[in-house]
Amino acid sequence: MNKKLLLLPGDGIGPEIIAEVRKIIAWINENAELNIATEEDYFGGAAIDAYGVPLRDETLDVARKSDAILMGAVGGPKWDNVAYDIRPEAGLLKIRKQLDLFANLRPAIVFDALIDASSLKPEIVKGLDILIVRELTGGVYFGEPRGIEDLGGGERRGVNTQVYTTSEIRRVGKVAFEIARKRKGKVTSCEKANVMESGKLWREEITRLHGESYSDVTLEHMYADNAAMQLCRRPSQFDVIVTDNLFGDILSDEAAMLTGSLGMLPSAALGAPGSPGLYEPVHGSAPDIAGQGIANPLATILSFAMLLKYSLESVELGEKIEAAVQTVLAEGLRTADIMVDGCTKVSTIEMGDAVIKALAS
Numbered sequence: 001m002n003k004k005l006l007l008l009p010g011d012g013i014g015p016e017i018i019a020e021v022r023k024i025i026a027w028i029n030e031n032a033e034l035n036i037a038t039e040e041d042y043f044g045g046a047a048i049d050a051y052g053v054p055l056r057d058e059t060l061d062v063a064r065k066s067d068a069i070l071m072g073a074v075g076g077p078k079w080d081n082v083a084y085d086i087r088p089e090a091g092l093l094k095i096r097k098q099l100d101l102f103a104n105l106r107p108a109i110v111f112d113a114l115i116d117a118s119s120l121k122p123e124i125v126k127g128l129d130i131l132i133v134r135e136l137t138g139g140v141y142f143g144e145p146r147g148i149e150d151l152g153g154g155e156r157r158g159v160n161t162q163v164y165t166t167s168e169i170r171r172v173g174k175v176a177f178e179i180a181r182k183r184k185g186k187v188t189s190c191e192k193a194n195v196m197e198s199g200k201l202w203r204e205e206i207t208r209l210h211g212e213s214y215s216d217v218t219l220e221h222m223y224a225d226n227a228a229m230q231l232c233r234r235p236s237q238f239d240v241i242v243t244d245n246l247f248g249d250i251l252s253d254e255a256a257m258l259t260g261s262l263g264m265l266p267s268a269a270l271g272a273p274g275s276p277g278l279y280e281p282v283h284g285s286a287p288d289i290a291g292q293g294i295a296n297p298l299a300t301i302l303s304f305a306m307l308l309k310y311s312l313e314s315v316e317l318g319e320k321i322e323a324a325v326q327t328v329l330a331e332g333l334r335t336a337d338i339m340v341d342g343c344t345k346v347s348t349i350e351m352g353d354a355v356i357k358a359l360a361s
């Protein structure tokens with residue numbers, strides 16, 4: 001099977017962590033049936049320096065023709081004072097919008113070896129593996145009307161509008177159900193159907209979609225505030241959570257804290273079936289440690305594992321990489337950010353090498 005991948009290392013530690021994935025790709029091309037051809041370009045601050053814009057149209061064209069895109073991270077103090085529309089982040093917003101990436105996937109996985117990093121008791125988070133599917137392009141962050149109105153006499157009114165259409169709900173619902181089929185087969189849909197019209201529609205449409213095409217998946221509805229509570233109380237009850245933009249923003253940050261380590265969290269943004277997905281670590285470009293060879297490459301390696309599973313039809317290979325990450329952690333290897341007493345401190349490159357060694361064995 002031949003696939004095309006666009007690599008966008010970006011800024012700060014981006015190039016260092018993407019370099020470790022490049023080694024894994026070389027290993028796959030040599031040892032697996034899958035053949036991945038890569039292209040690469042500047043993105044974010046690096047693209048501003050090279051081309052004057054954070055994302056050039058040529059890059060976007062290559063992205064559209066690829067099966068998936070893997071990003072490092074963008075941004076840094078060097079570009080903090082440039083005009084807003086040519087800031088590194090503008091490149092990120094542009095690629096998300098241009099590829100219509102409406103579903104944000106944020107897994108929260110607790111690795112046994114890192115269980116002490118969690119903010120919850122070990123018995124509550126042990127073996128935790130949940131995935132939040134957040135609607136990313138609709139809802140209250142984009143709804144009209146919006147703005148701040150002057151009501152006179154010093155009184156003002158801030159307005160945002162929560163809006164969802166049937167098709168917006170259904171397309172993100174499909175993503176959640178499809179992924180649940182590849183996991184433990186359960187979807188929890190979260191809204192506030194008790195007090196919000198958009199929530200009521202959300203619940204109706206998810207229920208209808210489930211009945212039409214996904215009755216093999218277990219569907220449960222939960223009010224978003226209860227979900228926030230249940231995530232702390234008994235997170236292992238969840239498999240896939242599907243929710244809107246606002247609730248997903250909050251619930252995914254809460255779920256991230258269950259795992260406790262920023263350097264370990266992957267993410268994905270998906271569009272319509274057949275269109276390329278964008279994968280990236282949750283963390284930023286970490287300018288404070290860039291160029292020192294100490295960044296943790298595992299969030300990016302795990303993002304690449306998601307990419308294999310969800311965009312390159314290679315679920316088994318993706319799981320193999322996840323298992324290899326478990327192995328290196330169990331062996332006690334740690335980059336500085338997750339280092340604890342009794343473990344062995346390794347560099348970015350040594351961590352990447354260890355993952356490949358675990359893959360090969």
Ligand code: NAI
Nearest residue numbers: 073074075076263282283284285286287288289295296337
């Ligand atoms: P950050 O995630 O880059 O760093 C926060 C802290 O975590 C730092 O101390 C950093 O050294 C550490 N850290 C992050 N990733 C790490 C890794 N893989 N290994 C070891 N340590 C790691 O967030 P911060 O400092 O708020 O932002 C830095 C820059 O990154 C800013 O320009 C920001 O705009 C950008 N950023 C970009 C994102 C993206 O590209 N999607 C997301 C978040 C921030």
Ligand code: MG
Nearest residue numbers: 249250252253
């Ligand atoms: Mg957030």
